[in-house]
Every structure is written in C-alpha cells, then in structure tokens.
Amino acid sequence: MITGYCADGTAVVLTPADPPESLRSDLIWLDLVEPNKAEDLMMEKLLGISIPTRDDLKDIEPSSRLYIEENAVFMTASLVFRSDTEIPGLTDIGFILAGSRLVTIRYAEPRSFALFKASMHRFPGNCRDGAVVLTRLLETIADRTAEILEEAVTKIDDLSIAVFGDKAAGKRRPPHFLEARLRDVAGHHRLVAKTRDSLASLSRLLTFVYTVPQVQDDKETRELCRSISRDIQSLSEHAGFISGNITFLLDASLGLINVEQNAIIKIFSIASVVLLPPTLVASVYGMNFRVMPELEWQFGYPWAIAAMVISAVIPFFFFRWKGWL
Known part of the structure; x- marks a missing residue:
C-alpha cells in the first residue's frame, strides 16, 4: 500500500x-x-x-x-x-x-x-x-x-x-x-x-x-x-x-x-552420614558367624535397635550444633 x-x-x-x-x-x-x-x-x-x-x-x-x-x-x-x-x-x-x-x-x-x-x-x-x-x-x-x-x-x-x-x-x-x-x-x-x-x-x-x-x-x-x-x-x-x-x-x-542445588546435595550428604553408623551396627549384627555371643542375649535385639538410634542421633545433633543444618 x-x-x-x-x-x-x-x-x-x-x-x-x-x-x-x-x-x-x-x-x-x-x-x-x-x-x-x-x-x-x-x-x-x-x-x-x-x-x-x-x-x-x-x-x-x-x-x-x-x-x-x-x-x-x-x-x-x-x-x-x-x-x-x-x-x-x-x-x-x-x-x-x-x-x-x-x-x-x-x-x-x-x-x-x-x-x-x-x-x-x-x-x-x-x-x-x-x-x-x-x-x-x-x-x-x-x-x-x-x-x-x-x-x-x-x-x-x-x-x-x-x-x-x-x-x-x-x-x-x-x-x-x-x-x-x-x-x-x-x-x-x-x-x-x-x-x-x-x-x-x-x-x-x-x-x-x-x-x-x-x-x-x-x-x-x-x-x-x-x-x-x-x-x-x-x-x-x-x-x-x-x-x-x-x-x-x-x-x-x-x-x-x-x-x-548445593543445599539439596548437602541434605543428601548429611542424611547419608547420619545413617552410616546405624548401617554399620546393622551390618555387624547381620553377619552369620557361628560364634557371636550377642546372639544369645535375651535383650540383644532391643540393644541393637537402641545402638542404631543413638548412633544416628549423635551425628544429627553434632551437625546441628555446627550449624550445618
């Protein structure tokens, strides 16, 4: 036009x-x-x-x-x-x-x-x-x-x-x-x-x-x-x-x-570290050796659970005290 x-x-x-x-x-x-x-x-x-x-x-x-x-x-x-x-x-x-x-x-x-x-x-x-x-x-x-x-x-x-x-x-x-x-x-x-x-x-x-x-x-x-x-x-x-x-x-x-993204990776890293000691405890008592005195304990299972919980709680509060959470 x-x-x-x-x-x-x-x-x-x-x-x-x-x-x-x-x-x-x-x-x-x-x-x-x-x-x-x-x-x-x-x-x-x-x-x-x-x-x-x-x-x-x-x-x-x-x-x-x-x-x-x-x-x-x-x-x-x-x-x-x-x-x-x-x-x-x-x-x-x-x-x-x-x-x-x-x-x-x-x-x-x-x-x-x-x-x-x-x-x-x-x-x-x-x-x-x-x-x-x-x-x-x-x-x-x-x-x-x-x-x-x-x-x-x-x-x-x-x-x-x-x-x-x-x-x-x-x-x-x-x-x-x-x-x-x-x-x-x-x-x-x-x-x-x-x-x-x-x-x-x-x-x-x-x-x-x-x-x-x-x-x-x-x-x-x-x-x-x-x-x-x-x-x-x-x-x-x-x-x-x-x-x-x-x-x-x-x-x-x-x-x-x-x-x-780093904050997300940080959470996963801390979670893996917190869960590492309970995993170690569970791995120890998951071994199938014939001679393991703890297998005969009457309260062995509750003690193992308590050990796993305590081993997870201690790192958690340590990280929190450090300000990493």
Whole structure:
C-alpha cells in the first residue's frame, strides 16, 4: 500500500489501479508499506528513481545502505518492532530523499511510524519538505527507542524483585521458579540486544544524513539532526548499562540455582552420614558367624535397635550444633 502525506498530516492513498499522471506538489512524504511489483513500478515512474527491493534493504554493506544515486539520497536503517511481544525483532526500512519529498519503504509496522503520523500536524511550522520530515521521523524513532528502553528497565526491575525479593522475605518459591526466570532474562536480553543494533544503525544513518545537502542548507534541520545524534549516543550508552544489569541478573540467577542445588546435595550428604553408623551396627549384627555371643542375649535385639538410634542421633545433633543444618 502507498500512502502520501501532506505537510499537515493529510493522507492520500495511491494505487496502481488508478495511477496519477504526476504527484501532487503538496505530497511531501510517500510511505510504501509492503509494496508489490506494480506499486514499485508506479513509484519509479512518478519519481524517476529506482525503488529498492526487500532484498536490497537487507544488504548489510555500508555502500549498499547509504548512498546517493540519480540525484536522490538512499538510506537504510534497522528498527526494532514487536518490542511488546516475546520475540522482538529488527526490520530494515528504506529512506529516500527524492527532491523535496521523503519516500519510505518498509515491510513491518514499527510503532514509531504510527506515532509520527498522529503527530505530524503538531510540529511547529509543519513539515515543509522531505528533509524536515526525515529528521522529525528520526526524532520520533529515537523517542520510541527511549521508551522501549524505559519499559525494559521497568520489567528488569520487576524481574530482579521476583528473583531476590521472595527469598529475602522468607517465601517459598514454586518448583523450577528460577529456571522460568532465566527464560525471562533471555527475552529481555534479546530486546536490549536488538535495540542496541538498531541504535548503531541509526547512528550511522544520522552521520550520513548530516552531510546531505538538503540538511546542511537548513540550519534548523541541521541542528535537529545534531541533537538526535546526541540522543542516539546517550541511548546507546544507556542500552549498554541495561545490558550489564541483565548480565548481572543472569549470573545472580544462575548463582541462586547453584545454591539451591548445593543445599539439596548437602541434605543428601548429611542424611547419608547420619545413617552410616546405624548401617554399620546393622551390618555387624547381620553377619552369620557361628560364634557371636550377642546372639544369645535375651535383650540383644532391643540393644541393637537402641545402638542404631543413638548412633544416628549423635551425628544429627553434632551437625546441628555446627550449624550445618
């Protein structure tokens, strides 16, 4: 689907079934969402440029993601999407500055695009050309990335309380509680890792955007681009800090699992040591030698039972006195 947007956010849908002979002059942003071959050909004819395919957007070479061709600036960035699901991912989105228009090609629905569309009419002086739309859109993407990191911090704090709080309060955890928390840690790590990859991609794109003539010629746009670059840098550092916290939480969870497992092994070890003397007594009187004076005792059986009980009780209280129980 192809949607064109005016400076005030008014939307116009363009379809190959009823193609326009030329683009309206007030359309400053053309958003291509999962375009098919017919839509690509229509836009190439109207704009006079080549529209990158989905495979082109996936190319990781810098020369294939940031370049100028046919008097148009082609850029590709990786953005986080599905951040509120268990499997967040990255989607490659193409940005093209073709004259005074911005063209975006995407095959996913990052929330930042919906937020930007809803707020286009609120920007001071509206979005007068494609360069301004691009920088404002990148600003919204940076804000949305900051929001994703804030949500990740909140969830990680809640997870930390779940891992350490219940045990500190003396509550008994259900079986396999910590093992389930490890899966949560892995999910948060994936989200933060994808966010860091996205921030790295945006940082490289902004460095390139800053050199684009359309941006350099407009002081306000240039300053906004520089401000976004600083925001991306600070967000990258914050993402690194969050990643460190996740690593600590992972190590702590594994440590707690080892402590619980060691406690179980400790119980079995003490039980085996406590039961060893009674086993020795029972083994002695279980021998089948002909000459064993105790076999003739009238109270031999009760004495043997008493000896086994005493030999078990003494190690038990000794371990308890030592604080091993």
